[in-house]
Amino acid sequence: MRVDLFDFHLPPENIALRPVSPRHAAKMLLVPAAGDFGHHQVIDLPKLLKAGDCLIFNDTRVIPAQLTGRRGDAVIGATLHKRIDLRRWQAFIRNAKRLKVGDQIDFGQDVRAAAEQRHADGSFTLYFEGDDPVELLLARAGTMPLPPYIAGKRPVDERDLSDYQTMFAQKDGAVAAPTAALHFTPDLTEALDVAGIKTATLTLHVGAGTFLPVKAQDTDDHRMHSEWGSIDAATAGRLNQVRASGGRLIAVGTTSLRLIESAAKDDGTIEPFEGDTDIFITPGYRFKAAGGLMTNFHLPKSTLFMLVSAMMGRERMQAAYAEAIAQNYRFYSYGDSSLLLP
Template identity: 45%
Template sequence: MYLISDYTYHLPQEQIAQQPMDHRGASKLLHLNRSTGEMSHYSFDHLLSILRPDDLLVINDTRVIPARLKGVKETGGKVEVLIIDYNAGMDCLEENGYFQCECMIRASKSPRRGTRLFLGAGITARVEGADAGLFMVRFFCDTDFRTALDAAGEIPLPPYILRNDTTDHDRDRKNYQTVYAAREGAVAAPTAGLHFTRELMEGLEKKGVEFAKITLHVGHGTFAPVRVEDIRDHQIHSEFFSITRETARRINRAKDENRRIIAVGTTSVRTLEFSAKETGQVTPGSGMCDLYIYPGYQFRVVDAMVTNFHLPESTLLMLVSAFAGRETILKAYREAVEQKYRFFSYGDAMLLE
C-alpha cells in the first residue's frame, strides 16, 4: 500500500486525451460506489439525475494564466520561461511597481544572474538569482503587465498533451478553463471542473443542488513525479488557497444538516480537508496548502467527489485511493481502460460516492 509500485496501471497511449470533447458534458462518467465497488457508465450530463436535491458541490474557481513565455536570451539562444508564483508576482507589482517571482527556465545553458531575456509583446526580463532549480525573475514592460502577458504568453498545458499548432494553442485558452474560472493564478486547470457547462450548472441549481466556491491555485508541482520508493517519504508541493467566510458558512451549514459535501476535483478535496477541524467544520482563511493525502488518511469533510483519471504513480491517484480504496480504484481504472475511456486532463470523469 505504501510502495510507489502499488500505484501503477497499464494505459494505452491512444487513450491519453489530446483534445477535449466538442461538448464538455458529453464526456463519459464512471459512477463508482466506493462501499460496494459497483460501477455504472453514463455521460457527464447524467450527473443531473444522479445527484440529490440537497447536495452541496464545492468547486475551485481558479483561473489558469498564460504562464509560458518563449523568447531569446541576450546572446540569441532560445529560452522558455514558466511563471510559477503569479500571486507573489502580483503582490510585488502592487508594492514595488514591477512583477517579480519564481520561475522555471528552459534553455540550452542555464542562465546566470543578470542575464536578460526578451519574451515578446514588449516584455523583457532579468534573472535575479537561482535556487534549487528555480529562478527569481524580474519582468519589465512599458504597458500593463497583465495585458502584455496575455498577448505574449501561452497556456501551460501538461507535458502529455502535445501541441505544434497555433490554432490548438488558441483553442486551449478557452478549453483549458472551467466555465466558472474567475481568480487568476493557476498554471494548471482543476480538470474535473472542465466537464461542467453553464446549462448543467443551471439545471443542478434548479434541482436544488447548491454550489460553493473555493480557490486553490494549482501549481507546477501537481505534475511533479514521486521519486521515492515509500510514498510516505514524498514531500508534496504547496499551493495558495482561499476560503471565504460565506463559503465556510454554507459548507458548515450543510454538514450540520447532514447534507452531502461533494468536492469537484482533488484540488477542492485538498483545500477542504486542509482547512477542516477534527469535527469536520471548515475554517475560512487563506494561505499555503501542503496537505498530502494517501491511503490511511481519515476524511473529515468530503462525502463524495468528482474527479478525472490520474497518472500512474501520482499523488492524485494516491488521494482517490485513500478515498475509495486502492484495489477498488485500480479495478475501476482497468474497467475504464477496457471501456475506452479517455484519460488525464482532457479526458473523462469519475463520480466516487
C-alpha cells in the first residue's frame, strides 16, 4: 500500500511534552468497530472491558541508551538499538560520516566504545571497552532516550527518569518505553482486579527503530528492524486459557500486540516464544490472537499508525484521529490513550 495513505495533519500543539498527573487521568478515546466514538479517561477502563478479558503488559525497562561523545574533533551521537552480547550493541549514529570501523568514541565518564562493524542500514556495532558491565557504563554516561518529537523541544531532565518508565518495568533492555502502559497506576490495577479483568506480562525490548521514519513510498518496500522478545510457557498457557474461556486478549501497546501475534499459530494458539521478531502489521493482516488494543496516538505515516489501521480499518482510524484532534487529545508518548475494540 502507498505510505501516503496513512498521512494526516497533526497540529504541533497536540503533541504532549509531559504526562498528566495522575497518569490514569489521561483521556481515552473508545474506538468500537462501528458507531460513535466514546470519550473517557483511562481510569474508566474497568467499565469498558468485560470480566474474563486479559490485559497484556510489556515488562521491559528503558535504559539510558542515548550517548554523546567525541571521535577526535567530531561530535558523535549514539542511540543504542539492540543488544548483541554482553559488551556489544547495535546503535544508530548521528554524524556517522565522521565515524569509520576501528574508531574509538569517548563518551566521557570513563566510558569508551569502539566502532566494530558498519551495517547495511548505516548503523554500527559498538564494543564497550573495560571491565564494568555495560549497564553501569550507561548509568554513568547515558541519558533517557526520549523520542525526537519531545527531545527536540526540551532537554531530558530528572522527571523523565520516572515519567518515561512504566510501573511494570522489570527487565532492562528497552530503548523506548511501551508507552500505552505509562497510564497505569496501582489504583487502576486494583480496580481492574476487582472488575475481574485478568493481567499478564511478556517482554519485548523496544528498539530505536521505532523512532525511524518510513522512507519508502510503498509499505512493501519498508524493512522493520528486529527486536528481542520472550513469552514463557506459563504465560502462554494463561493466555490460551483466557481465549478458551471466551475472554479477549487486549494488548496494552503495540509492542505487546506484535509479540503475541509473532508467537501465535494460525488457529490463535499462543506458543512460548524467545527470540527476534520483525513482524510488520499493515491493513490486510489477519489477527490471530489479539482481540483489542490499548495504545497512544501515533505519528502520521508511521508503522504504528499502519498497525492500528490494520486492526480497525484505515478510514475508521483516520476518522478516530480526526475526532481526537478536534477534541484536543494529546498525542504521542506522553499523550492520551485509545482503546480499539474490533
